[in-house]
Amino acid sequence: METQYRGAVLGGLICQTFFGLVLVAIYRAMYAGKPQPMPLSSITTYVWLQQAFFRMLLSMDTDLLDRIRTGAIAYDLCRPLHLYGYYYSRILAMKMTGSILRALPMLVIAALLPEGWGLALPASVPALLTALAALILGLFCICALENVTMGLTMRTLDPRGVQAMLNLLLMTFSGNILPLTLFPDSWQRVITLLPYAQMLDAPIRLYNGEYALDKVPEVMIIQICWTGLLVTGGCLLWRANQKKMIVQGG
């Protein structure tokens, strides 16, 4: 699906590179005035990794929303499938293909940028490997979160208001609007525990070496706990929704 619109992919890539460059330029200017404890290169790396995996955060299953609105979801209910599992794997597949196809070229571009502008090398080889593992766990976590959001939107017929707020929470506390490392230090202890931070922030901090290797078990346990919690919550929510579902339209 993604490879069919090469022009759109290229346009998106240029667009994201541009946004990334603007963000890096802003942080560079700010750093010039008042350097911070964490090095500038870790901030630029943070920006580029966020840009590269931005597709992972974006909710993409507009198809499901349409089905809820039109009532076509009734057909899914007839299928001999576990509804939650079916949509979970759909979202997982979409996010995975979408973000890999965008991330690879983006990472190449970011790595080619001059020193101090682009992507820095990972802190160490083990850091890179654990970051990759954490990224995969983060992916499971965000899919679970998205299904909870879907479960909530099923209850309201005009989901735009609720969704906009949930999206803002997601974008803010996953570090997309502003790197979480730049939030006030007193907030850090709380926001790094939120599920939003498990998706991209934790893997990026592992890659940067900001989380030392001995923190890996702790990070992964938090990720797994959140995933488990969100999957269970989502399953229950969906089941409750199915019981009192009224299908729209004819």
Next chain:
Amino acid sequence: MNTLRLYCRSMAMLMKSQLQYPLSFLMQTLAQLVMEGGELMAVILLIDRFDRVNQWGPGDLYFFFGLMSVSFYLTEIFGRGLTGNFPSMVRNGQLDTLMLRPRGILTQVLCSGADPRRIACIAVGTVSLIMGSRISGITWSPLKALMMAESVFFSFWLILGLFMVEAILTIHSVKSIELANTLTYGGRSACEYPSDIYPRPLRVLFTVIAPFALVMHVPASIILDKPLFGWPVWTGLVTPLAGVVLFGVMYLLFRKAMKYYRSTGN
């Protein structure tokens, strides 16, 4: 004048239709408020950590942010037909119907949409402007007020002109809108900050090609008594005209593109 009346009529009608579902409208406006509030929060958090950028203190940065929010979302309220609806009009062939009517295409496009929900974003922008004005201790004078009004007015045309780039690209290629976003939404994010903090290529881009610097930053910096590039006060009244110049150029290109337009048909 006739066109203007038509436009005002359509706007009134569109606003009224939006208000038919008050609860939904309220929810969406609230969502906009939270969203723009989030953007402002990011600026506040950054200032909390870094205090200032170059010669710009916290108040100055809030002022620049507010000016951009107010101008950008004013354009989105009244230019929604162009900023939002146009690409889908081309894609589903709705544009063809407009060609049958005895009015200009652009007039009809502009009359087709309004987005009153953005009023929430303007409110956030206004708060940011007031905060900036207070903290920077601006001493207002009639000249400065005029400069400010002029800047917002011409920013409207500038941003509308940049959205026309998107419209023109849509006519030519139907699906390449993301690229044009670099100028519109990219310009918005970037020029929330004064353009002199950027390295040369970006500064040139935002001064010559998408002249946010001329239309917003020059007058704003003079209002803040910290003239950008050290330019004299009168330049603050002249440079915003770049906004309407850009719009004029884009209008001519738009007419050319309409000659090229082949319906997507169905």
